[in-house]
Amino acid sequence: MANDLIHELTAGYALHALDPQDESEYVEHLATCERCRAELAAFQETAGALALAVDPVEPPPALRARILSTARAERPNVVPLRPRWARPRTLAAVAAVAACAVVGLGVWNAVLHSQLSASRSALQAVGIKGANGSLVVGADGQATLVVTGLHRARTGKTYEAWVIQNGVPQSAALFDGGSTSVVRLGPRVPKGAIVAVTVERAGGVTKPTTTPIVVSARV
Amino acid sequence: MDDVRDMAHLSDEALVALVARSDEVALAELYDRHGATAYGLARRVLRDAALAEDAVQEAFLAIWRGAERFVPEKARASTWILTLVHRRAVDLVRREERRRADVLDESRDTGAEPSAADSAWLRFERERVQAALRRLPDHQRETLELAYYGGFTQSELAERLGRPLGTIKSQMFAALGTLREILESAERESWQTT
Numbered sequence: 235m236a237n238d239l240i241h242e243l244t245a246g247y248a249l250h251a252l253d254p255q256d257e258s259e260y261v262e263h264l265a266t267c268e269r270c271r272a273e274l275a276a277f278q279e280t281a282g283a284l285a286l287a288v289d290p291v292e293p294p295p296a297l298r299a300r301i302l303s304t305a306r307a308e309r310p311n312v313v314p315l316r317p318r319w320a321r322p323r324t325l326a327a328v329a330a331v332a333a334c335a336v337v338g339l340g341v342w343n344a345v346l347h348s349q350l351s352a353s354r355s356a357l358q359a360v361g362i363k364g365a366n367g368s369l370v371v372g373a374d375g376q377a378t379l380v381v382t383g384l385h386r387a388r389t390g391k392t393y394e395a396w397v398i399q400n401g402v403p404q405s406a407a408l409f410d411g412g413s414t415s416v417v418r419l420g421p422r423v424p425k426g427a428i429v430a431v432t433v434e435r436a437g438g439v440t441k442p443t444t445t446p447i448v449v450s451a452r453v
Numbered sequence: 454m455d456d457v458r459d460m461a462h463l464s465d466e467a468l469v470a471l472v473a474r475s476d477e478v479a480l481a482e483l484y485d486r487h488g489a490t491a492y493g494l495a496r497r498v499l500r501d502a503a504l505a506e507d508a509v510q511e512a513f514l515a516i517w518r519g520a521e522r523f524v525p526e527k528a529r530a531s532t533w534i535l536t537l538v539h540r541r542a543v544d545l546v547r548r549e550e551r552r553r554a555d556v557l558d559e560s561r562d563t564g565a566e567p568s569a570a571d572s573a574w575l576r577f578e579r580e581r582v583q584a585a586l587r588r589l590p591d592h593q594r595e596t597l598e599l600a601y602y603g604g605f606t607q608s609e610l611a612e613r614l615g616r617p618l619g620t621i622k623s624q625m626f627a628a629l630g631t632l633r634e635i636l637e638s639a640e641r642e643s644w645q646t647t
């Protein structure tokens with residue numbers, strides 16, 4: 235196949251519509267062609283959007299059970315990094331244990347561990363609109379914005395995150411986008427505030443100049 | 454399932470990383486998030502509830518077995534999952550030769566319960582993609598829909614539509630490129646108006 239025609243197969247590959255001969259030629263070509271790899275990534279996102287155009291249908295409950303039990307049967311002996319089914323103990327429960335036990339290192343560790351999980355459970359996940367992801371806010375207002383699917387900012391541009399309280403935006407972070415962005419916000423995010431993202435010129439600005447492309451729910 | 458770990462704040466990508474470490478709870482969470490979309494897609498392609506279940510099951514087991522190969526820098530996890538489901542469904546429809554004569558008529562798949570998990574966000578996405586599809590020229594939309602939802606290969610499309618294979622290849626490339634542009638510009642516009 236002429237070499238410039240083979241690039242065209244990128245669309246057919248993303249849609250899983252190539253004939254077997256073309257598919258194997260294309261896969262071979264892909265290994266050597268930077269342009270096709272980049273284009274394929276974008277086309278696969280677009281093809282994935284076609285899946286979202288279909289009405290979702292609730293699968294029968296038995297399917298979930300079947301998938302999970304088959305998965306478990308395939309890898310039954312894997313030791314998880316942390317206890318998989320352990321119920322996080324509450325501080326009160328640990329305190330009760332501590333009260334009737336000699337306070338040794340074990341209990342101390344348990345208390346520390348439990349405080350950690352308590353602070354973890356105080357994390358609040360807030361939905362965002364405009365992209366996939368969420369805003370995770372700790373009890374102390376420290377917040378991280380996790381966004382997927384924002385295109386990488388164009389040259390000379392940046393994404394700027396804002397903490398907006400009572401209508402007053404405060405610059406919170408600059409980031410480039412790309413597949414997944416994990417953005418730690420500078421200022422704390424108080425109750426009632428929202429977080430928004432705008433596209434600004436590289437280096438950032440002190441007040442938003444464009445309409446937000448991502449907006450969180452109120453914290 | 455009596456698990457109490459709350460995974461709601463984790464991104465899909467983080468869940469895939471946990472699945473790569475054999476975390477069943479993360480697999481269950483991914484299924485709860487994407488199962489209804491996956492099953493809806495598989496039914497659309499396969500027109501058969503039992504085969505659609507097979508496709509979804511095989512895809513989620515492929516995720517379980519292959520999660521460590523997923524590269525978050527290259528794609529969104531949800532795209533990866535739906536690509537796996539789509540490929541399984543199309544492979545099955547080709548094997549079963551169950552393709553309908555009239556692929557574009559959705560209404561003939563009866564007995565499908567709409568998903569209760571259909572979130573406002575999914576509805577927003579669905580309307581956005583459907584609107585983008587409507588903006589494509591007819592022959593481009595037809596090529597995309599027959600390929601993606603009908604599972605037809607390019608040479609089958611050439612025969613079915615009576616167009617040369619080379620034309621089908623260029624039309625498919627142009628159609629997906631146009632759809633991509635429409636989706637990207639619609640993404641920008643939706644925030645100018647709200």
Ligand SMILES: [Zn+2]
Nearest residue numbers: 241267269270
């Ligand atoms: Zn190429």
